[in-house]
Amino acid sequence: MDKLRGMFAFVIWDKVEKSFFGARDHFGIKPFYYAVEEQGLYVASEKKAILKMVQDRQLDQIALQNYLTFQYVPGSETMHQSIKELLPGHFMTKKLNETVKITRYWQADFSPINKSEDFFTKEIRTSLWDSVEKHMRSDVTVGSFLSGGIDSSIIVAMAREFNPKLKTLSVGFERDGYNEINLAEETAEELKVENFSHTITVEEFMAEFPRFVWHMDDPLADPAAMPQFFLSALARKHVKVALSGEGADELFGGYGIYNEPHALRMFNLTGKYTNQAIHQLAQLMPDGVKGKSFLIRGTVPLEHRYVGNAKIFDEREKKNLLAKYNANHSFQNVTESIYQQTIGYHPVDRMQLIDINTWLSGDLLLNADRTTMAHSLELRTPFLDKEVFNVAREIPAHLRLAHGMTKYILRKSVEGIVPENVIYRKKLGFPVPIRHWLKDEMYDWALTIIRESQTEHLLNKRYIEDLLINHRLGKVDYSRKIWTALTFMVWHRIYVEESQEFLTEPLRFSV
Structure with missing residues (x-):
């Protein structure tokens, strides 16, 4: 396994030894599902394939409880008790009449060394050039996703050196403040590459959402996942392989939340006892009051407050929402080890390793694989190369976050390669206007989903409906909580209520 590099999920059957071997890549770029029943061992790249064969289709209540915190099902669990995911960096073996054995062959870790900025910029450039060159190798047309941010711009700037006719793909929304297409087009023009774009409407978003949920296999409530679904459809019209910037934030310190330990240092x-008193007083403050979250987060240890990039419902809220809340399980069970x-x-370092081991594979890479495979598009992620990681793991935290910016040393590394105005542009991501839509265009649609959902035995539907009503009144932004519940309800309708009539209908959007 030490010699393998890149993305993979594979199985080998040794017909002589009557033994089975299966493995998943280091970061979890490719999926690997399995189930063990009396009839035998089932493996597949999509959970829905195994679901058709297993006898036990019971929902996993702990998985649901975790999902409501993380907006995805973390770890090796899935929403069905009998089906598991092989974790990234693991392999599994099985011989006839023996149990399945799972072994970790690789683990992400940070081991900073004391070297200069110049040393690290050279190392980063060398590793990225090598990775992009290898990811560009193909006998079919290769393109690249391009947003208005630094990560995809780095990939495009390097990839065009191997193919000056590189095609780039971008999406945005009609609403002001949620459209990166102009920024992407400006970047494409500066880099002298062709750009194709599509503006997503709210009607398209709602119409395609059930199909998106079906492709995910398990509920994924990241609003930024849907734009990639449309982006992949656009890309497939022009290329068969696309490069993308997943992994840069997790490896090089790209999220603003990573500045939190510095911002909260006063609480050290x-x-x-003072912190306990402050925490208790903050808990009594109404939701939405400025400063409440800061006081709460500052007065609890890192391991109790940080579970990754998304924390949707807290334990108190889940008690009100879940019909079968398990008081013996909390979100810390996922991140404790x-x-x-x-x-x-x-x-x-600890925060980044939480994200690499949970958020990266459970959310970002699940989304990346499913949305692209849904449109028969191969996605490649040059940042998620173990040789690139071997450089990133040695970078001290003070060089990842410096001078008020995230990914500082990565930005310095690509000076002269990427236009300077792009290098130091504020992080944008895939902004989605659901908080606006749920007050207006999506309100009736969301209300119908809640009221028609057959999930009363699992969720307090009235609680979700009240969140939607209060969100519309503008009291507090509950959009992420509402979206998490809606995603599960649509998933339940497809995979439990087995309502799949939409799959026979043609795609409703044209790109």
Whole structure:
């Protein structure tokens, strides 16, 4: 396994030894599902294939409880008890009449070294050039996704050196403030590459949402996942392989939340009992009051507050929402082992390792694989190369976050390769206007989903409906919580209620 590099999920059957071997790549770029029943071992790249064969189709209540926190099902669990995911960096073996054995062959870790900025910029450039060159190898047309941000711009700037006729793809929304197409077009023009774009309407978004949920296999409530579904459809009209920038944020410190340990440093001086008092007072403040979240987060340890890039419902809210809340399980059960392994590490290192081990494979890469495969598009992610990671793991936190910016050393590394105005542009991501839509264009659509959903035995539907009503009144932004519940309800309708009539209908959008 040490010699393998890149993305893979494969199985080998040794007919002589009567033994089975299966493995998944280091970061979880490609999926690997399995189930063990009396009839035998089932494996597949899509959960829905196994679901057709297993006898046990019971929902996993703990998986649902975790989903409501993370907006995806973390770890090796899936929403069905009998079906599991092989974790990234693991392989599995099985011989006839023996049980399945799962072994970790690789683990992400940080081990910073004391070297200069110049040393790291050279190392980063060398590893990225090598990775992009290898990811460009193909006997079919290769393109690249392009947003208005730094990560995709780095990939495009390097990829065009191997193919000056590189095609780039971008999407945005009609609403002001949620459209990166102009920025992407400006970047494409500066890099002298062709750009194709599509503006997504709210009508398209609602119409295609059930199909998106079907492709995901398990509910994924990241609003940014849907734009990639449309982006992949656009890309497939022009190329068969696309490059993308997934992994840069997790490896090089690209999320604003990574600045939190520095912002909360004052609470390290106030003492345990003072912090407890502040925390109790903050809990009494109404939702939406400015400063409440800051006080709460500042007065609890990192391992109790940070579970990755998304924390949707807290334990108190889940007690009100879930019909069968398990008080013996909390979100910390998912992240506890990672925090235990990183005691003594810099807080930013610990946060990044949480994201690499949970958010990256459970959300970003699940989305990346499913949305592209839904349109028969092969996606390649040059940042998620173990040789690139071997450089990133040695970079000290003070060079990842410096001078008020994220990914500082990565940005410095590509000076002269990427236009300077792009290098130091504020992070944008895939902004989706659902908080606006749920107050207006999506309100009736969302209300219908809630009321028609047959999930009363699992969720307090009245609680979700009240969130939607209060969100519309503008009291508090509940859009992420509402979207998480809606996604599960649509998933339940497809995979539990088995309503799949939409799959016989043609795609409703043209790109």
